[in-house]
Amino acid sequence: MSTGLAGARFQHGDTEHHGEHDRKPNEFSCGNEKRRVSSPREHNFLSVQLGLDGPPVIGNTIQPFTIETRDGHPFSWLPKRTTVICFCASWCDTWKDQLPRVGEVRKEMAGLPVDFLTVSVDGRWSERGRQAAVGTSLSDPGNRWCSSIGIDRIPYTLLLNSKGVIAWASSGVIRSQDLSQAVRACLGGDTDSGTVYLTFDDFPALKGNEKLLDVLRAEKVPATIFCICSRLDQYADVIERAVREGNELEIHAWVHEEPSTDIARCREALKGYGGDGSLFRPHGSEFVLDAETMKRLDLPVDDPYDFQRPGTDELLRRICGQARPGSVIQLHAGSEETIDALPEIIAKLRQRGLRFGLLETPKPGLHG
DSSP states (O other): OOSSOTTOOEEETTEEEOOTTSOOTTEEEETTEEEEOOOOSOOOOOOOOOOOSSSOOTTOBOOOEEEEETTSOEEEEOBTBEEEEEEEOTTSTTHHHHHHHHHHHHHHTTTSSEEEEEEETTSOOOHHHHHHOOSEEEEOTTSHHHHHTTOOBSSEEEEEOTTSBEEEEEESSOOHHHHHHHHHHHHHTOSSOEEEEEEEEEESOSSOHHHHHHHHHHHTOOOEEEEEGGGTTTTHHHHHHHHHTTOEEEEEESSTTOSSOOHHHHHHHHHTTTOOOOEEOOTTOOOOEETTTOOBOOOOEEOOOGGGOOOHHHHHHHHHHHOOTTOEEEEETTOHHHHHHHHHHHHHHHHTTEEEOOSSOOOTTOOO
16 A cells, blocks of 8 residues: 555544645644654654555554653553553644543543553643643654554544554544543443444436445445435436335435425425435535434434545545444445445444444345
């Protein structure tokens, strides 16, 4: 794999940066700010090359490493205990929100076999940063170790199990309850059992519908499909097949990019094909609404931005890095990259013990 991360996403919080030449070597993103970290001539550590195209994600393994403490002493880590690693930088103010939240989890886990490490990606520590650091404070002047494992955005948080395998990863400022839940699951040895939900917008698409349904049928995975309802009659055979094979039809729009959607008209059209129409995801949105009440449902949506055509490898990294039990994975019909990557996405998530379901009551005949 390339280590240049061409076309990758570099983000802090909800801000993202795309493009083939956005990042130079040793460059980090924090919001709209980018910072180049220069490498010193001497730095004592064991280089770790994972061959990752982007930051490490769930299922990757972090090898033993040695870097410096903030006071310049060598620190060696071996896979032995559950470990939380938080990557920050003094020049990016997100640590002011991030570290107190990690600190809350550390207090909650007092007495349990969990270690906490805070890594400064440029080796610099402000006085306030020293006071806020959680657990052992480490420095990586020149970003040599962080770069070798693919860290290109801050803050970034990893949870490693006792074998050094990443059980949880998060880009941006964490929610303490998410990290707490992940740590407890990791200690219990059950990091990923649960259900995820594949969803597709813009169906039926102008191309690729049969191929998408072929993959879902071959993998025995049902999908919740948000439809462009004015196209149903034009693609009647595809719509009937989608329902027959256990997928759920919901509302996306009557026509794409319309200013408002006639929900009643869409529901009536879907019912003619056995569709449900109880859920509505407006175009340009990741939120799922109750079509009756128009209230937003409290669903964790993972949006890998597949409509931007990031490439199959990057798409796989984004989805597998975000997905966790309960995730609603938002994809788009008609994207050849998405369809090509789908079998491997399904295989990777199944390897983690995840199952696939419908947002509505699953229909018989398909099992994740």
